Amino acid sequence: MTCSRSLHSHRFLELVGVVSLLVFSGEAVAADRVLTDDHRFKRDPVFLDARTLVYVVQARPEQLQLVKRNLVDGTEQPIHKDETRSELEPAFSRDGRFVAYLQSRSAASVGMVIDDTREDVQAEIPPASGFSGMRSPAFTPDGRRVLYAFAEGGRQKIFSCNTAGKDRKLLVDGAGLCNWPSVSADGRMLLFGSTRDGNYEIYVAAADGSAVHRLTHHRGQDVRPRLSPDGKRIVFVSNRDGNREIYLMNVDGSGISRITKSRERDDFPAWHPDGKRIVFVGERRGRFDLRLLDVP
Amino acid sequence: MLNVGRFSAGGCSGPTRRSFLKMGGSLPLLLGRPALAAPTPPARAARAKSVLLVWLWGAPSHLDTFDPKPDAPPEYRGPFSAIATRTPGVHVTDLLPRIASISDKFALVRSHVSSQSGHPDGGTVALTGFHEKPGPVQPNFGAIVARHRGRRGDLPPFQSVGRGIIQDSVRIVEGYGGGTFGKAWDPFQVVVSNDGSVNLPSLNLLDGITPNRISDRRLLLHRIDTARRQLDAAGIADWERSYQLAYGLLSNPKAREAFDVTRESQETRHRYGYTTFGQSALVARRLIEARVPYVQLNWSQTVEAITPAFDFGWDTHIYNFEMLMDRHCPILDRVLPELMGDLETRGLLEETLVVVISEFGRTPKINPRAARDHWPQCYFSLWSGAGVPTGVVIGRSDRLGEHPIDSPITPLMVGTTITELAGISTRERAEMNVLSGGRVIYDLL
Incomplete structure (x- = not known):
């Protein structure tokens, strides 16, 4: 059974309680389907595989929690059931062996954890002393290194380390803040966001961080870029039309189009492994749920 | 347990809210005390x-x-x-x-x-x-x-x-x-x-009183007296004030409504x-x-x-x-x-x-x-x-x-x-x- 057919069977279908039609200038272009119905604040969704979605929920006022949802039967469970610290921004190696995420340590202090689920080994990159924290881990396609953003010297840079949390290498530096790094499936292109030219824009570079090239040019904030599985398109979030919506563009920065439209916020997009859909967090009537959207 | 100080605004979890209201209607009769109010100073013009x-x-x-x-x-x-x-x-x-x-x-x-x-x-x-x-x-x-x-x-x-x-x-x-x-x-x-x-939270001082026990006035008064004995002099004054607030709110449905966003x-x-x-x-x-x-x-x-x-x-x-x-x-x-x-x-x-x-x-x-x-x-x-x-x-x-x-x-x-x-x-x-x-x-x- 294909993934798509699986999704249209079992309890998942029951969870798809709402189907809304997105209309742009009178033209219907895409429909989205609601995957969750608990309305809790959510962020950072990422597909572990076509049947499993991992994301972050505000489990308690003082805790962000990693949870895993089985998209076939609609069940959800915490990844670390007894964890009381906040955990966020999960990322998986392509084979699912490694998972990296942020974990709070103390006041305004956030470290990064890399779990080797096969060997049951955990590596930690502790934050620097004082207030400090990493951001946005992402694996290289071969699963051997983890990219992440980290601020020092007034600039937030992009580094990489191995899966033991060692061998730190600087990939991207420059004025302002860099964030949301990811590497194309062929390992040749680095995608990231940066404020080096003033506001948040989206950039690409060679995998070693050289040859930085700007893709977006807008005075709004273009953030959270993610490459499609085939490496041809980029989904990102922008407030260029007022509030935060989801946009698509080609990998060369051409053909920018908005794919969501709501008076409320749409954010945190992630590609489905089939490359034909994205999941995102949609705020509707003041509540937050995950929504699955066919991309045009 | 009746959760005196809390009520749900979710609309579907009625029991706690119902208990809150039920108790509010019972307390004045049980305690036989009037709502306490401080003297009101003369009103003066205020833009706000x-x-x-x-x-x-x-x-x-x-x-x-x-x-x-x-x-x-x-x-x-x-x-x-x-x-x-x-x-x-x-x-x-x-x-x-x-x-x-x-x-x-x-x-x-x-x-x-x-x-x-x-x-x-x-x-x-x-x-x-x-x-x-x-x-x-x-x-x-x-x-x-x-x-x-x-x-x-x-x-x-x-x-x-x-x-x-x-x-x-x-x-x-x-x-x-x-x-x-x-x-x-x-x-x-x-x-x-x-x-x-x-x-x-001020109403939690009456926590532990269940709907069954509230019908027993002696038990209710005993609990209040016990709570008082556990406090020092300064604590008693604070407790008295909290008690007055709780009493006033519990005995006045209109006042309670102010906190209820389900309305x-x-x-x-x-x-x-x-x-x-x-x-x-x-x-x-x-x-x-x-x-x-x-x-x-x-x-x-x-x-x-x-x-x-x-x-x-x-x-x-x-x-x-x-x-x-x-x-x-x-x-x-x-x-x-x-x-x-x-x-x-x-x-x-x-x-x-x-x-x-x-x-x-x-x-x-x-x-x-x-x-x-x-x-x-x-x-x-x-x-x-x-x-x-x-x-x-x-x-x-x-x-x-x-x-x-x-x-x-x-x-x-x-x-x-x-x-x-x-x-x-x-x-x-x-x-x-x-x-x-x-x-x-x-x-x-």
């Missing part, structure tokens, strides 16, 4: 019949919100774009588009200064006008207004809505309450969850959003509607739960730009216009002074962690309602947002102006021995 102080605990960056500096060097400016507001020539950052569209409804003050750079001390100065040390701690502006108005009816005159007494990771803000007036003038705490459920339409609740700050704002509006003289609406202590056991609030020493963009400003930009519009639609804004303020601002120069630290030398506030001028900017900061270049405004001036608009004259402030040496912000009168 109520004050709603929106407390942005943790201190938001002024440069990234209401005082952008698009021409400053990159190490100051930050990534956010300045957008036009409804007020010609006035800009805020693009994180606040809805607030920008209602700038004609408030005055923006950009020249606040404080003398304290730590949260608890800064909070006390901002809320009382004076330092914590040397003591004694002065009363919160809310306690001053409450004492001046006196206790009328069953709703406490000074209420604090949010997630409890404001505190950082070390200690509470000493200036949260009655100060020299005593704990009797502390705010009545209203704890709100993101689904709109309300907990009134709002679903559409109204949706508009405020299901965040702690959003639903707290809705409760605050209901309290203003019920003519509570002073309501302090606190920014949720853990709006972005990245660091548990730490009251992060707007205290963005790390992740400043991401957190403002991802969480704080979207919430504020949703709730504040809704709150002010709601007050206006209901005809309440004319007689309600709304003040949005924090303990200080944040460093104009971006710190080594690419975020911003504490900066008491310059910060902002918003003022609306009660006839204050709107669509204006009062005070200016310098080109980097480091210092005011005119009209520096101190917390003592803030308190003096709030109480003046609430109808407390200079002579009355002197008689109450509060806000000594303060002067009003003339541009707001």
Whole structure:
């Protein structure tokens, strides 16, 4: 059974309680389907595989929690059931062996954890002393290194380390803040966001961080870029039309189009492994749920 | 167990709410005591019949919100774009588009200064006008207004809505309450969850009384007496006051309704959003509607739960730009216009002074962690309602947002102006021995 057919069977279908039609200038272009119905604040969704979605929920006022949802039967469970610290921004190696995420340590202090689920080994990159924290881990396609953003010297840079949390290498530096790094499936292109030219824009570079090239040019904030599985398109979030919506563009920065439209916020997009859909967090009537959207 | 101090606003979890109401109807008969009310002073003219102080605990960056500096060097400016507001020539950052569209409804003050750079001390100065040390701690502006108005009816005159007494990771803000007036003038705490459920901790003193046992008057009185015996003299006075509040609220259905957001339409609740700050704002509006003289609406202590056991609030020493963009400003930009519009639609804004303020601002120069630290030398506030001028900017900061270049405004001036608009004259402030040496912000009168 294909993934798509699986999704249209079992309890998942029951969870798809709402189907809304997105209309742009009178033209219907895409429909989205609601995957969750608990309305809790959510962020950072990422597909572990076509049947499993991992994301972050505000489990308690003082805790962000990693949870895993089985998209076939609609069940959800915490990844670390007894964890009381906040955990966020999960990322998986392509084979699912490694998972990296942020974990709070103390006041305004956030470290990064890399779990080797096969060997049951955990590596930690502790934050620097004082207030400090990493951001946005992402694996290289071969699963051997983890990219992440980290601020020092007034600039937030992009580094990489191995899966033991060692061998730190600087990939991207420059004025302002860099964030949301990811590497194309062929390992040749680095995608990231940066404020080096003033506001948040989206950039690409060679995998070693050289040859930085700007893709977006807008005075709004273009953030959270993610490459499609085939490496041809980029989904990102922008407030260029007022509030935060989801946009698509080609990998060369051409053909920018908005794919969501709501008076409320749409954010945190992630590609489905089939490359034909994205999941995102949609705020509707003041509540937050995950929504699955066919991309045009 | 009957949960006396809590009731659900979810609509579907009826038992706790039903218990709350049921008990309310039973207590007066059981206890045979009248509701206690303090003498009411004669009413005097006040432009603000109520004050709603929106407390942005943790201190938001002024440069990234209401005082952008698009021409400053990159190490100051930050990534956010300045957008036009409804007020010609006035800009805020693009994180606040809805607030920008209602700038004609408030005055923006950009020249606040404080003398304290730590949260608890800064909070006390901002809320009382004076330092914590040397003591004694002065009363919160809310306690001053409450004492001046006196206790009328069953709703406490000074209420604090949010997630409890404001505190950082070390200690509470000493200036949260009655100060020299005593704990009797502390705010009545209203704890709100993101689904709109309300907990009134003062009513928990009667916890443990089940619906079955409440029918036994002897058991109820025995429990109350036992609780009293466990307290020292000072504790008894505080307990008595809490008991009176609980008694008054439990015995007056109308008073209880003020806390119950299920009486709002679903559409109204949706508009405020299901965040702690959003639903707290809705409760605050209901309290203003019920003519509570002073309501302090606190920014949720853990709006972005990245660091548990730490009251992060707007205290963005790390992740400043991401957190403002991802969480704080979207919430504020949703709730504040809704709150002010709601007050206006209901005809309440004319007689309600709304003040949005924090303990200080944040460093104009971006710190080594690419975020911003504490900066008491310059910060902002918003003022609306009660006839204050709107669509204006009062005070200016310098080109980097480091210092005011005119009209520096101190917390003592803030308190003096709030109480003046609430109808407390200079002579009355002197008689109450509060806000000594303060002067009003003339541009707001």
